Amino acid sequence: MNEDILKGKWNQLKGEVKRKWGMLTDDELDRIAGERDKMVGVIQERYGRTRDEAEREVDDFFRTH
Template identity: 55%
Template structure:
C-alpha cells in the first residue's frame, strides 16, 4: 500500500499502527494523520531509533498492509 492510500485510510490504519508501535499514543497517531514523515519522527522519538532504522520499520509495516 502506498502512502497516499495509507493517508486516505488513516482512521483504519491507525489501529494497525498502534499495534505495531504500542508506545505511540492515540493523540500522536492523530497528529501523524497518515503523514509518513510525522510518523517517522514520532517512532524515532518514542523508541530512540536512528532515522534509518525507523524508516526500515515503517517501510516494512507499510508493505504488510
C-alpha cells in the same frame, strides 16, 4: 504505499499501528494523520531509533498492510 492512499486509509490502519508501536499515544496518531515522515519522526523519538531504523520499520509495516 502511496502517501495519498495512506492518508485515505489512515483511520483503518491506526489500530494496526497501535498494535505494532503500542507506546504511541492517540494524540500522536492523530498528529501523524497518515504522513510517513511524521510517523518516522515520532517512532524515532519515542523508541530511540535512528532515522534509518525508523524509516525501515515504517516502510516494512506499510508493505505488509
